[in-house]
Amino acid sequence: MRLLFSVLASAAAASAAVETITEKGYENLVKQVGREGILIGFGKEEQMAEIDEYFKDIQLNIAVGAAEQESISAITDMMDMDTGTTPFALLYGGKKVRYPLEDTSPQSVAHWVRSQTEMRDVDNGYLKLVDDDQFSSLVFLPSRVAIALFDTEETSPLSDIVSAVANEYENDILAGELSFVRATKRLAPTRYEFGMETATNDPPQLAFYGRRKEKYKPVFYNGPHTVEAIKEWIDSRSGAGLIEKLKENMLVPLSDATFDPVLKTTSKGMLVLLHAPWCGHCKRVMPTFKTLAEDLRQLRSKILITTVDATVEKTLSRRFNVNGYPTIIYVGKHGDSVEYSGDRSLDSLTEFSYKQIGEQVPGEEPTAVTILRDANIEDIVNKNTAGMFIKFYAPWCGHCKRMAPAYEKLGEHFSKKDVVIAKLDATKHTTAAGKFPSVSGFPTLMWLAPGADPMSAEKYKAGRDFEAMKKWVDYKTGTAPDTAPVKETPPASGQLGTAGSVLHLNADTYKQLTGAERSKGVLVMFHATWCGHCKKLAPDYEKLAKHFADRFDSVVITKYNAPEFPEPAKAAGVKSFPTIFFYSKDGYTTQYSDGRNFDELAKFVEARLSL
Numbered sequence: 349m350r351l352l353f354s355v356l357a358s359a360a361a362a363s364a365a366v367e368t369i370t371e372k373g374y375e376n377l378v379k380q381v382g383r384e385g386i387l388i389g390f391g392k393e394e395q396m397a398e399i400d401e402y403f404k405d406i407q408l409n410i411a412v413g414a415a416e417q418e419s420i421s422a423i424t425d426m427m428d429m430d431t432g433t434t435p436f437a438l439l440y441g442g443k444k445v446r447y448p449l450e451d452t453s454p455q456s457v458a459h460w461v462r463s464q465t466e467m468r469d470v471d472n473g474y475l476k477l478v479d480d481d482q483f484s485s486l487v488f489l490p491s492r493v494a495i496a497l498f499d500t501e502e503t504s505p506l507s508d509i510v511s512a513v514a515n516e517y518e519n520d521i522l523a524g525e526l527s528f529v530r531a532t533k534r535l536a537p538t539r540y541e542f543g544m545e546t547a548t549n550d551p552p553q554l555a556f557y558g559r560r561k562e563k564y565k566p567v568f569y570n571g572p573h574t575v576e577a578i579k580e581w582i583d584s585r586s587g588a589g590l591i592e593k594l595k596e597n598m599l600v601p602l603s604d605a606t607f608d609p610v611l612k613t614t615s616k617g618m619l620v621l622l623h624a625p626w627c628g629h630c631k632r633v634m635p636t637f638k639t640l641a642e643d644l645r646q647l648r649s650k651i652l653i654t655t656v657d658a659t660v661e662k663t664l665s666r667r668f669n670v671n672g673y674p675t676i677i678y679v680g681k682h683g684d685s686v687e688y689s690g691d692r693s694l695d696s697l698t699e700f701s702y703k704q705i706g707e708q709v710p711g712e713e714p715t716a717v718t719i720l721r722d723a724n725i726e727d728i729v730n731k732n733t734a735g736m737f738i739k740f741y742a743p744w745c746g747h748c749k750r751m752a753p754a755y756e757k758l759g760e761h762f763s764k765k766d767v768v769i770a771k772l773d774a775t776k777h778t779t780a781a782g783k784f785p786s787v788s789g790f791p792t793l794m795w796l797a798p799g800a801d802p803m804s805a806e807k808y809k810a811g812r813d814f815e816a817m818k819k820w821v822d823y824k825t826g827t828a829p830d831t832a833p834v835k836e837t838p839p840a841s842g843q844l845g846t847a848g849s850v851l852h853l854n855a856d857t858y859k860q861l862t863g864a865e866r867s868k869g870v871l872v873m874f875h876a877t878w879c880g881h882c883k884k885l886a887p888d889y890e891k892l893a894k895h896f897a898d899r900f901d902s903v904v905i906t907k908y909n910a911p912e913f914p915e916p917a918k919a920a921g922v923k924s925f926p927t928i929f930f931y932s933k934d935g936y937t938t939q940y941s942d943g944r945n946f947d948e949l950a951k952f953v954e955a956r957l958s959l
Contacts, residue, residue: 366396366412371419374426385440386411387461390420395452402454403461410440410461449534460535475507475514475528483539486527487557493605494527494557495582496566498543506552506573513578526582554578556585558605599641601655604663616650616705616724617680619688619697622658622665627673633692640697650705678704684779686722716759720772725780729802734766736796737821738805740774740781745790747812754814761818767825793817795824806911809924810878819878823911848897850890851906855913861904862931869903870931871953874910874917879925881944888946895950902957930956 369388387403389396393414400412415423427437427444436447438461449456475497478486487494497510507530514528533540547553547568555566567585571577585605602610602620611618621637623630634655641653658665658673668677668685676688678700686704690696702709706724720728720738729736739755741748759769774781774790781787783802784794793808810816853861853872861870873889875882893905910917910925920929928940930953938956942948 366393366400366414368393368416369413369419369423370416371422371426374415374419374423385438386413387457388423388437388439389414389435390424390437391435391452399454399457402458408458408461410438456534475511475530478529478531478536478539480536480538483529483531483536486529487539493585494529496543496555496557497528497530497552498540498547498555499530499532499552504552506554509573509575509578510554512575513582516575516579517582556582558585599638599653599655601657602661602664603656604661607656607661607664610652610654611679611681611683614650614652614681616727617678618652618654619701619704620668620677620679621655622668622670622673622675622677623655624659624673625657629692630674633674633676636692636694636697639694640701643694643698644701647701647705647707650707651701653701680704680722680724680726682726684722684726686777715756716763716769717756718759718768718770720770720777720780722777722779725772725777725783728768728770729783729796732768732796732800733798734768735798735821735824736768736770737808737817737824738784738794738796739771740784740787740790740792740794741771742775742790743773748791751791751812754812754817757814758817758821761814762821765825767821769821795820797824810880816878823876823878847900848894850893851904853906853908855916858906858908858913858916861906864935866931866933866935868901868933869953869957871903871905872929872931873907874920874922874925874927874929875907876911876925877909882926885926885944888944888949891946892949892953895946896953899957903953932956 366389374388387396387399387410389399389412391414396412396414402408403410403412427446435452436457438445438447447457447460449460476482476486483496487496495510495514497507499507510528510530517526517528531540531543543555543566544551544553546566547555548570549568554569556569557566569578569581571581584601585603619640621630621633623634637653637655644651644653656664658670658675664670668675668687674692676692676697677685678688679685688697688700690700699709703719704721704724706719706721706728708715717739718728737758739748739751755769755771762769772780774787774792784796784805785803785807791812793812794805795808796802796805808817808820810820851857858872862872871892873882873885889905889907896903896905908917910922910927920927926944928949930938930940932938940949940952942952
C-alpha cells in the first residue's frame with residue numbers, strides 16, 4: 349500500500365494528485381516516515397503529479413509530496429539542502445537523500461529512487477541496483493561470488509529475468525555466498541565502464557565474478573535469456589543449487605569456484621574424477637562414475653561423487669597435481685586427499701569409496717575393529733573420548749596376520765564401550781601413520797590417551813594374545829581389577845611405609861621420599877600391572893623388603909606404578925618395565941642393571957648402603 353501521512357497539510361484538496369507538505373507537517377513527517385518512504389519536490393506541483401502517476405504505473409511503492417511554497421525555505425533549512433540545486437529529496441528509512449542528477453524526467457527520478465530504496469541486505473540473494481561504492485562492496489568480497497547485470501538506464505526485460513533468478517536463490521544452501529547487483533552507466537559509471545570493457549556485446553550484459561583471483565576477470569553469459577538457463581549457468585559456476593542435485597544422485601561437474609563450497613556440505617568428503625573432454629580413458633570411466641553416484645545414494649550425506657574438467661579448472665588441476673587423465677582422488681572434508689590407484693571397475697571404485705569414509709564394504713566380512721585411513725584419521729582422533737588402541741600393520745606381514753583373530757576378538761570385546769580398537773595399514777596410509785611416533789616394524793601397537801596428541805601415543809610392548817591386550821586396555825581405561833592404587837597410611841611417627849613391606853608410591857610420596865632432603869636410601873621399582881617381568885619379580889622384591897626390615901631407618905623398598913602416575917617416571921627416563929633406581933641419602937641416583945632376583949638385588953642395595 350502507498351504511504352498516506354495524516355500529518356500532511358489539511359489544506360490540500362481531496363482531489364489533488366500529490367500531498368502538500370507544510371513546515372509543521374515536515375517536522376512530524378520526519379518522525380513518522382517508514383521504510384516505504386516519500387519523495388518531496390521543491391518545484392511545481394504539476395511536475396510532482398506527473399512523477400506520482402509514473403510511480404503508480406511502474407508500481408514503485410513510494411509516496412510523492414510537494415513542499416508548500418511558503419514552507420520551502422524552512423523545510424530546506426531543516427534538511428540542510430539548497431533548493432537551487434536540489435529539486436527533490438527522498439526520506440527513506442530514517443535517511444534524507446538529495447537528488448543528484450540534472451535530468452528531472454519521471455523516468456530518471458524513478459530510476460534514482462529505485463537505486464536508493466531497493467538496496468537490500470547483502471546476504472538475502474536479491475538483485476540490487478547499485479552505485480560504484482555499493483558495487484565494490486558487494487562484488488569484491490573475497491569469500492563471495494557475484495552476478496552483475498550491466499543494464500540500460502530503463503528497466504530491461506533481462507533485469508526482470510535476473511531479478512526472478514535472484515529470488516530463486518533466496519532459500520538456497522549457498523545463498524549467503526552470492527551477490528546479485530544491477531549496475532547502470534548513470535549510477536555506477538566507473539564500474540559500468542570497467543565491466544563492459546571486456547564484454548563482447550552491447551548492454552544489457554550479465555557477468556559472473558568468482559572468488560579471490562577471479563574477482564577481476566568476469567565471465568559473461570551468452571545463453572538464452574530465461575530463468576532456467578541463467579540459473580543453470582550460475583549453478584555451474586558458483587555451486588549454488590548443486591547440493592540439491594547431488595542429493596538426487598546426479599553426477600554434477602564442479603569448478604574452481606564451486607569445489608570448496610560443495611566440499612563443506614559433506615560429513616566425510618568427495619570422490620572426484622578429474623578428466624579431459626578429449627580423453628578416451630575418461631570417456632570410458634564416466635558411465636561407471638554415474639553408476640557409482642547412483643549406487644552410493646544411501647551415503648550421499650557422507651560422500652559425494654563428482655567430476656572436474658581439469659583442462660578448464662586450472663586451479664584444481666594444480667592443487668591436486670594432475671599429470672594425466674583421468675586422475676581419481678578422494679578429498680576429505682578438511683582438504684586432505686588420497687589418489688586412487690586401483691583399476692577403474694565399479695567394484696574397485698565402490699570398495700575404495702566405502703573404505704575412505706570408514707564404512708563396511710558390501711560383501712566384506714564385518715569387523716569390530718575401526719579402520720583408520722588418511723581421510724578419516726583426523727575425525728576419529730578428534731572424537732577420542734575414552735582412548736584408542738591402534739595396530740599398525742602391513743598387508744604382507746606374517747606376524748600381523750597371525751595376531752589378526754586375537755585383535756578382532758579384542759575389537760568385539762570392547763565394541764559396546766567407548767574405547768576404540770583400531771588398525772591402520774601403515775604402508776598405504778602414510779599421512780595418518782606419520783601423525784604417530786615412528787613405526788619401525790610390524791605389527792606395532794600403541795595406546796592413545798583421550799584427547800591426546802597422536803605423537804604422544806604410548807607403544808605397547810606386552811604379549812599379542814587376546815588376554816594380554818585386554819588387560820592392557822582394561823588397565824588404560826581404568827577397568828582392570830588390579831589397577832586401583834594402593835594407599836599407604838603413614839605410621840604414628842610420620843614415616844612412610846612399614847618395615848618388612850614394599851611401600852607403594854604415588855606421585856606425591858615419590859617426590860617426598862626421593863627429594864633433595866631425603867633422610868635415607870630409597871629403592872624404587874617402576875612397574876606396570878600388566879607387565880609379565882614385573883609380576884615374575886614381585887615375590888623376590890617382597891622378600892627383599894623383609895630382608896632389610898631391620899634397617900628400615902636406612903633404606904625403604906618401594907614400587908611405583910608408572911603408567912598410573914606417568915610424569916615422575918617420564919622425568920626419570922623410564923622407558924621399559926621393570927626399571928629400578930636406588931636414591932641414596934647423599935643425593936646420588938644409581939640405576940640397577942643386574943639380574944632380576946633376590947640375591948642380585950640384595951647385593952646391589954648392600955653396596956649402595958656401604959658407600
